[in-house]
Amino acid sequence: MSFVKESYAIGSHCFLLREGDTFSIAAAGSNAANPVSASNVPATTTPEWIDLGVIEEWEDKPTSEEKRLYRPSPGQLVPKDVITTKQDLKFTFKSNELSVIAHQLLYRTQTLAAGAAYFNPLAGVPPRGFLLLQRYDQYNVLHQVALLWVRIKLTGGMKSGDGNVIMPEYEADLLYNANNIVTLS
Numbered sequence: 001m002s003f004v005k006e007s008y009a010i011g012s013h014c015f016l017l018r019e020g021d022t023f024s025i026a027a028a029g030s031n032a033a034n035p036v037s038a039s040n041v042p043a044t045t046t047p048e049w050i051d052l053g054v055i056e057e058w059e060d061k062p063t064s065e066e067k068r069l070y071r072p073s074p075g076q077l078v079p080k081d082v083i084t085t086k087q088d089l090k091f092t093f094k095s096n097e098l099s100v101i102a103h104q105l106l107y108r109t110q111t112l113a114a115g116a117a118y119f120n121p122l123a124g125v126p127p128r129g130f131l132l133l134q135r136y137d138q139y140n141v142l143h144q145v146a147l148l149w150v151r152i153k154l155t156g157g158m159k160s161g162d163g164n165v166i167m168p169e170y171e172a173d174l175l176y177n178a179n180n181i182v183t184l185s
Helices: 100-107
Strands: 013-019 054-073 077-095 128-136 142-155 169-174 181-184
Touching: 013 054, 013 077, 077 142, 100 142
Parallel strands: none
Antiparallel strands: 013 128, 054 077, 077 169, 128 142, 142 169, 142 181
């Protein structure tokens, strides 16, 4: 891969398998006989991935807390170093489709299966799981595949009216996991 600059319009596809979900194809070193966990990783090719819908907008945003260190030069204090003490990576994306998983995340329900007919609001918490991101350019060439252990929720609520389309806004916080991987192509 070269470091040649090019202009890209990147489209994102987002999929989720929640902690405790079952899957049929495991990543190397994992076992499909066991449910999803931080240490039991599904393959990117397993058919059980939950599609989070058509993604219209997305953003990957790192944040950090830093401590600035100074030294005299000769008497005035000038920056010597900046030490990062905490760092986060947040993934946000907006879908133009409403799904069962969007209901689970917004209303903080128990884990919902496809086709769920009812739920109990506030019966659960935002789940952890593996987020699969696939990023394509304007020529439909795959440039990035990410398999990430996250905590995911819906933000911004859901509203409609005046001809507006309901567009769930997802937010996923990257959690430390030795199995997190991003592949560039």
